[in-house]
Amino acid sequence: MSRIVIIGGGIVGLATAKALSETLPDVPLTVLEAEDRVGVHQSGHNSNVIHSGLYYPPGSLKARLARQGGELMIRYCEEHGLPVDRRGKLVVATATSQLVPMAELARRGRANGVTLREIGEEEVRELEPDVAGIAALDIADTAITDFAAVTRSYAAELAARGVDLRLGARVAAVDRPGARDGGPVVVRTERGEELEATVLVNCAGLFSDRVARMCGVDPGVRVQPFRGEYSALAQRAGTTVHRPVYPVPDPELPFLGVHLTPGVDGTVHVGPNAVPAFSRTGYRWRDLDASTISAWWRDPGMRRLARSYWRDGAREVVRSLSKPMLVADVRRLLPQVRSHDLRRAGAGVRAQAVDDAGRLVDDFVVRATPGAVHVLNAPSPAATSSLLIGRYVAGLAREAYDGTPAPDVAAVVSG
Template sequence: MDHLYRRGIQNGLTIKKLNRHQLSEMEPNVRGVEAIKVPSAGIVNYQQVSYKIADLIRKQSGDVRCGETVQTITEQTDRITVETDQHTFNGRFLINCAGLHSDRIAYLAGYFIDVQIVPFRGEYYKLKPEKRHLVRNLIYPVPNPDFPFLGVHFTRMIDGEVEAGPNAVLSFKREGYAFTDWDRKDIWDVFRYKGFWHLARKYMREGVSEMARSLSKKKFVSELQKLIPDIQSDDVIPGGAGVRAQALRSDGTLVDDFEIIHGKRSLHVCNAPSPAATASLEIGKEVVRQMMVKEPVW
C-alpha cells in the first residue's frame, strides 16, 4: 500500500492515507487497518459513453460499422486496404484498437509481434438492494504483488447497484461472457501458445483458487468477507461478467503497460490495461499524437 501511495503522489494525485479509525468513519462495514482515499476516483456508464462517441463520429461524417469480420489487410505505399466479409475499405491510415482481437488484426497487417491476447473472464455478483448500504464508495483490496490480477472488490454503480468481484478464470472464447461459451479456434490458440503454459506453471495455485471461486458461491463470498465480514451468501445474487484482453508474451510475462506497434501505414494498440475504458479519451489523444509524430502529413 505504501508503494501505491508513493506512485499516486508521483503521478500528481490528491490522495490521503487513512488509519483504522478514519477508514471506519468512511466505510464502517469494511475491515482494514489502513487505506488510501482517492477523491478523484469515479465510474461512468460506458455504454452511454460509447453511444455518444458513435453519435459524434457520425455527426463529423464518419461511419460506424458493426458485425463485420476483418479478413485481409494490405499496406501499400500510398494507402491501406481492409477487406471484411461484407465490404472493402481504402484509407490513408489504420488505427487498430480491436481489444480482444487486437493481436490478430496486427498479424493480418503483417506484424508478427511477441504478444498474444489470452482471454480471462471476470465474474461478478451483486448485493441485494437491502444490503447495498454496506458499501458507500468504491472499495479495493491491496493487490497481491505476486499475482497479476487485482482480486475481488466492491463497486457502487451509477444506478445505485453494488457489484462485487471479479474473480479471474481462463475463458474458452475471446468473447465468452458465459461459463459455457467456447470457441475451437480461441481454445487452440491459447493451448498451443507456450507463453500460456509458462504463466500457468507460475500461477497454478492462484489459478486453481480462482476456478474454485467460479464454481463455488461459498468460496466467492468467503473472499468478499475479507473486506466486509457482515456479507453472507444470501446477500448476493449472480451479476454479469466481463472478459479481460490480457496480453501475454511468449516467455509468460504479462504485459501490464501499453503495447503500441507502429506499422508503415498503421498503428496497433495491442494492450491497453485497465482503466482503458475510463481513460479512453486521453488514450485516443496519445494514439493520434503518436500517429502524427510518425508521419505528420496524415
C-alpha cells in the same frame, strides 16, 4: 481514395476516431465494428470506475495517461450530461501483512499526483461503517460513471461529424500491396466490403493480435482473454457501501482482486474475479472456441504463463464455481455478508497481453508500423484514459498519414 480506417468500435477506437476527426477534419474516416452496436465487449462490461492513477509504476505509460485522463473523463461526462459521481474510494488492508504493499501503493499514488490520505481503523469505520479494515488509503480522485454511455456519446459525436461508422463489419482480411512504399492498405470485411486505406488503425481489443497478423505484423504479444464475473450485493444493514472499496492488490498480478463498486444506478457490484476464458468472447463457462484453446497448448509463451500462475488460476476457478469461497473473500471486507446477499450479475472479458516469455504485460502496448498503428494492449485504465489514449494513437496515425511528427506522451498529457 485517401482515407484512414479504424478497426474496432470500442471506447479506445472511437476516442481515436474522435481525435482524428478533430485534427484531420477533411480526411475521410471509417470505423469498422464487428458487432451490431458499439462498446459491446470491454467498453460495456467493466466496473465503471474512473481511476485515479494510484496503482501504476511512476513513469509508465499508464501512469502518465491515467491521472489527467481521469480528470478529462470527469469533465467530458459533466459537459455531455453523462452520469458521473466523484465519490472517492478506499483501498483497505485487512491484515498486517498488507500494510507494506499498501504503503508502496501510497508512494506510487503520490508520485503520480493522486490525492490520498493514509487512515486508520477508526476513520475507516467513520467513512464506511460496515467495512472491516485495520488501515486504508482514502483516494479522493476516484469517480464512477457508465462507460457504455460514454462510448455511445463518442459514437454520436462521430456521426454528427459525418464519420463513416459501419456496424456488423467484421474484418476478414487485410492486404498490404506496396504499403511499405506508401501504397494503400486494402481491408475486406466478411460481408464483402472492400476499403482502401492510406493508414489503418488497429483498435480491435480482444482481436488486436489477430488483426496485426492479418497485416503481416508480428505483434510480439498474444491476447489471452480473462473472464471477470460479477455479483450484485444486496444493500441492507451490515452490507452497505457508499464508495468503491478495494482490497490491497497482489503486486505480482495485474488484477485488483474482488472489490465492491457502487454504480451510478445504485447497484453495488462485487468482483470481478479473473478466470481464463476459452473464447475471446467467452462470457460463460460453456463458451468454447477451438482456436483459442488450441492456441493455449501450441504456444510456448502461454504454457509458461500457465506454469507460472497455475495456483492463482486454480484459486480463481474454484471461486468462480464455489459461492461459499466468494462469500468468504467478500466477508474479509464486509463481515456481515451472507450467501443470499449475492446474486450473479453478468461478466466481462478482458484482453490481457502475454509476451513471448509468458509474462503478463501490465502497460499499454502501442506499435506503429508502415501504414498502420496497432493498439495491442489497452488494459485498465483504458476507459478512464480513453480521451488521452485516443489523442496519442491519433498522433501516431497522423504521422503515418501525412508525416506530421507525433507528439510524445508528455505533450499529449500537457495538451
